[in-house]
Amino acid sequence: MPAPYTGRFAPSPTGPLHAGSLVAALASWLDARRHGGRWLVRIEDVDTPRCIAGADREILRQLAACGLQPDEPPVWQSARGGLYQAALDRLVAAGQAYPCACSRKEIEQALAAQGRPRRRGEEAPYPGTCRQGLRGRAARAWRLRVPDGTVHWTDRRLGPQQQDVAREVGDFVLRRADGLWAYQLAVVVDDADQAITHVVRGEDLADNTARQLVLQRALGLPHPAWLHTPLVRGADGEKLSKQNGAQPLDLADPLRALTDAAGMLGLHARGGSLADALRAWTAEWPFLQSTGD
Incomplete structure (x- = not known):
């Protein structure tokens, strides 16, 4: 029901x-x-x-x-x-969230080096720099480890929708570098x-x-x-x-x-x-x- x-x-x-x-x-x-x-x-x-x-x-x-x-x-x-912290703790314990040391400028530089420069008005997809660890750097933010694959959903007005979140957005922020919740x-x-x-x-x-x-x-x-x-x-x-x-x-x-x-x-x-x-x-x-x- x-x-x-x-x-x-x-x-x-x-x-x-x-x-x-x-x-x-x-x-x-x-x-x-x-x-x-x-x-x-x-x-x-x-x-x-x-x-x-x-x-x-x-x-x-x-x-x-x-x-x-x-x-x-x-x-x-x-x-x-407190509710947001509890959710983040669950994701971290399950290996689904990780700390990130990257600044916005570093993300854009990494994308440019990969031949994926951000177009004007577009969100910069995270290139996965810190997925395997911080390499001695200090954590700034926390990110979700996004699985591969296209996400499908249906909007009641717009109809069928889809997005490859891993490719188009990457591992997105859960807690920001300034300590605020995303x-x-x-x-x-x-x-x-x-x-x-x-x-x-x-x-x-x-x-x-x-x-x-x-x-x-x-x-x-x-x-x-x-x-x-x-x-x-x-x-x-x-x-x-x-x-x-x-x-x-x-x-x-x-x-x-x-x-x-x-x-x-x-x-x-x-x-x-x-x-x-x-x-x-x-x-x-x-x-x-x-x-x-």
Whole structure:
């Protein structure tokens, strides 16, 4: 018997919600409501240098103004380091994680020497320099030992997906050189701990999915079903984000902001109250087929 539906919205408190992040929030809320499930909010604040004081509370205020209330009190990743450490310890004990002494510059130099220079905008795949040991150097980070082979999975909107993580990404970081927990480890541990069965998030995060599947398998954790939503783009065609100056939501009229977000999801404009619109969009929500990899 499948586990009861549990979904989540997991914003980073690097600033208030903008139009793009509201699309993901609304989609995840609607998916949970359409499936009769729970909807949780998790504040992903492990990358502390990028976090802005008070942004977490502002995000929660914005969600409440839009009628998007979580079914349990929110949790903050910054309070969950013990869970991440326990997961890393398990991986180390099983020989699936190892220390790495490489700097970013050294990784790029190693790739260039192998005839694999990084193209602009691409992530540099780790060349495996420290896989066989540190050779007397001091450890900086911890990495997952990624197995060979292509990872296949199915997105509920995008369809069949695949990635050769070992070739395209390499052994990815679990704990950073600055001591902070990496996103991939934190999100996988949190999704399992919170019994998340369905992840609904922006399409820009789709390329993280294969890494998370690899890590879930290494830890013996179940994986959720994924649905990646369309992105809101600026006038320059780039994804709307806090980094490129996206403006905070204007919530003087929450229904108008939600209607714009609903339109990005292929839903129709609705009259009446905010609650009426949310009920109508829940009934109209088209993504009912939940598929795994």
